[in-house]
Amino acid sequence: MKHLVCALALMLGAAQLQAAQPMADVIRTDFDIATRQYSDLLDAIKDKPGFPRTLDQGQVKLVGVRDWTSGFFPGTLWYLLEATGDQKWRAAAVRYTKEVERAKFDKSNHDVGFMLNSSFGNGLRLGADASYRDVLLAGATTLVTRFNPKVGSIQSWNVRADRDWTYPVIIDNMMNLELLMWAARASGDPYYREVAIAHADTSLRNHFRPDGSSFHVVDYDPADGKVRSKVTHQGYADGSAWARGQAWGLYGYTMMYREAKKPEYLQHAQKIAGFIMQHPRMPADKVPYWDFDAPDIPNAPRDSSAAAIMASALLELSDYVEPALGKRYVEFAEQQLRSLSSPQYLAHPGENGGFLLKHATGHKPANSEIDVPLNYGDYYFLEALLRYKAKLAKG
Template identity: 50%
Template sequence: MKTIVYTGLAALALCVTAAFYACSPKESPVQSDFDFAGSQLRIALQTADSIRSAQGKTLAELPSPRNIEPDGSMRLVDPTDWCSGFFPGELWYMYEYTGDDFWKQQAEAYTGALESQQTNRGTHDIGFMMYCSYGNGERLAPNDRYKEVLLESARSLASRFNPTTGCIRSWDNWGPDFPWQYPVIIDNMMNLELLFWAARESGDSTFYKIAVTHADTTMKNHFRPDYSSFHVVDYDTLSGKVLGRQTHQGYADSSAWARGQAWGLYGYTVCYRETKDPKYLTQAENIAGLIFSNKNMPEDLIPYWDYDAPGIPDEPRDVSAATVAASALYELSTFSADSVKYRAWADRIIDTLSANYLVLPGTMHGFLLRSSTGHKPGGTEIDVPIVYADYYFLEALLRKQRLERGKPVNG
């Protein structure tokens, strides 16, 4: 993909100010980080517009920045990509923080570009795609259309549930070499929030029952005795029995893939919020304990892409795993007796990211954070900016600010 270059980028890159980097651990970096994000996301909007123009594409055809490619270009993805909802979500978070109608208008436009996906029954990631975009839109600028789209999205997600396995199917058959019968990945815990929302809004308890059943089955079959998680569990569709426990994006079937552990932490924290069932709080706390007591967790709490990767300390980090965990920890701190510990861990992650992992202002086509790792075994998105790292970073910052102001963590 052609790299887009702007004459203003060089000037912007020279504007590295102390405001972006001088936050001490005792000062909240929320304002400086959002100021930085505002400048960066304006560049991202310009870059995305230029790419679409060069390719003759509309916003609806190619809406969402996903990552920086090896040649330095911004990669845009179409609405069916599992990452398509994160950039609209970032724009909603900018509107939430600033109250500026510019961000609301941009968020509305980028969210609307995903409307066709409400009937997409071919992916479990519709929770990521639609709840991060339309879900934030419904929360911050509620309207009947957003609600209708979200409810249809929830119905599409629920259609992938199999009562025999007790889970929502993750991937469909990729072809003759597809190695699984009914694969379920730990990432799927993140999509349950859409179902919990739909249960409340519609009054249909089916959504709630599916979410809880999936969470319970995953708790039973995905976790090892130390509360680390397998990435993939494969089920027999006739008996519901587990056929195998493997990985796809981690180092090995027996390893602890860093982002997978963060997905579990976040997912079970949401389950406790929505059900108040103490077993989910215990599960989230145990996952947090596994993550932050791991012998291979770096001192700055930004994990390597897999806690068991053989080349540590020379393995790539995964900033996205850190941002997901930080956001989850801020919420977990509001439920747990260990509130101070969880909030301190989250604060330390945010301080580290703010001081050492922000990209240089005006660079990376408007992304915020460097050093995420998407799929190292597949050779893709290694040690680069990735959109979901930025999304959960802004979410964590908003949660941090609410806690600092004595407000509920979820606005």
Template identity: 45%
Template sequence: MRIFKLASVVICIASLLSCNNQNKKKSEDTAMVTVKTNEEIVLDKSVVKLKEVLGSLKYADSFPRNITKGQKEWNVVGVRDWCSGFWPGVLWYAYEYSNDEVLKAGAEKFTEPLKTIAYTPADNHDVGFMVYCSYGNGYRLTGNEEYKKILLAAADTLATLYSPKVGTILSWPNMKHEFKYNTIIDNMMNLELLFWAAKNGGDKKLYDMAVSHADVSMKRLVRPDYSIYHVTCFDEKTGEFIEGKTHQGYADESMWARGQGWGIYGFAMSYRETGKEEYLATAQKLADHFIERLPEDGIPYWDFDDPKIPNAPKDASAAGVVACGMLELSEQLKDEKLKEKYLNAAKDLITRLSSDEYLSGNTNDALLLHSTGHFPNNSEIDVPIIYADYYFMEALLRLRKIESKNI
């Protein structure tokens, strides 16, 4: 009888220990599920907000661009505005994170009207921004073959602006009276459409065009100190370089913040697509120069050389573009210390943009405050701008993927 009772006690104790271990494991598993990174917390809030804003936008051919100070809702633009692709791109990113079918349907709805860009003559280099940010993200996430056809057509349309004599894509055809044959640093971002098309069924010459454009941009747009001109002007007949200018910056020789971002991201992406070491080295030096000149609060002024600093406006959009570029750069480098350097620089920018100072919250329908579009033209100064939200969402998602790999 004693043996039986002792055995029963042992069984009970073992059962209790087993239950405790199981409960502990369940508790640990639950903790692992519920603990979120800072970027996931921001993404969660952004998804909720984007769904609400999506429900308030009635017309698929009207795209958010900016929000006037004191107003809550987006000012919208038409299909041919250079910013038209960013809103559907934001929705695609929100869908990528949330897997929410409402956001997917919204992304599809606002992507569809941009099809016309691929099949009408190009009047600027922004074909890439308009189509790759919308259809490009859509194809990446859905594999929709119709999207692929439109992307290939858009690449061919963009290529019509290429000049073999100059070796670059003409950026602003309608501004040749002011800048002659012009190429701007923003255009580096649109090369991704050409690179993508060349390896996905498009003409292989698209790759050569993109490489030539990057080579000439590296030689003419990048200054010796690794700041960047916004615009370079060429003689269209001879291909001869004439001068560098900074149209949207403070002065021709000043360092326009967003232009530096386009350069960092554009050359890092070009290295990814080509393996050309000079692109990687250029991206690093551009990034280093940006980091060296950052103000103490870690967010760039619209132009690093504005004499009114510290009473000059900031540019959250530049910070978002640079964060994406730094993450791209970090992923391409093999040296662990360098990878960590640019990863940490990107994290710092994302953290600062995720603060109460820059997140819009309930202020208006945007995600971010304090961007600057075209200061010399007195346009979009210290307001929310859609491409700031786009690159902010991209940076959050990219950082989340990188951190998940390192767990």
């Protein structure tokens, strides 16, 4: 008992010290840990094909290019280049980004935006050669082949025999629209933008409840666009609020307001933010349980990846609202980042298989990727840190 009390006291002391640090110091320390961790991860996989996604029984799990998460590892390498200026990260990012290129022609996958924007999109933004632009445009052209104008949405998953779905659309798909908005500007072809806005408008009508929370899956009739069902796949129940789903919605409508400047997108992003920030089952450290309605709260698994996505989205959303509300968004995101930067969630150098964040949840109903690191959690964590750093630079 005495040892337990001492351990808890040490953890509390470390958390209090971390909370007292200026955010500039927290960010600097986080990136120092990130460079050490990802150096180890690169060494561990250098002779193996694929992209590190998570840990499976303590071993790094590698996935192929068709996995929806394939772009996040090279995307994280681009963020490390942006944060440090060390050209070794550029070389690694270029190598792994090249491996994602085949996704540009994959018409079976609605996550082309996730895969290419995080890798080739960041590379192009950080000075990669013009061939990255061609890859992104090809990917956008591939993505719009999954759009049905009668539904007004991009089909997420292909029809499966084990599900009574005919045209399933998931809230995650909002994240793929950024590639289309970029493509409309880069090519001068408005069709990409029209598809993205149609999808965002359709999701706005059908994916959300009056309190701002979202369903995970909405299934449509492809013949007439009517809604057949509103269900979940990765959440606790059809009517529950799956935490990462709420994060995707918040990020997606914040991004679409940036790109399209439609007031209803901004209003909706604020509504989602209110649902998340004011939820009575949001823990004190602001790292949500995997589902806000999980029946075993407070013993339910957390999802650090959802917290990282939320923090990044809130930091951007703060730029589009009046100052007092923007300050609240920044303060909430800061709480999340401080928690994720604490020893409870951030790996100590040399552990966690080289990944950064611990305690993420991938697919709880399938008993898959529970209480593990996830590559997209790391990606959005570093993105949020960079966004906070940019705010500090602006004073």
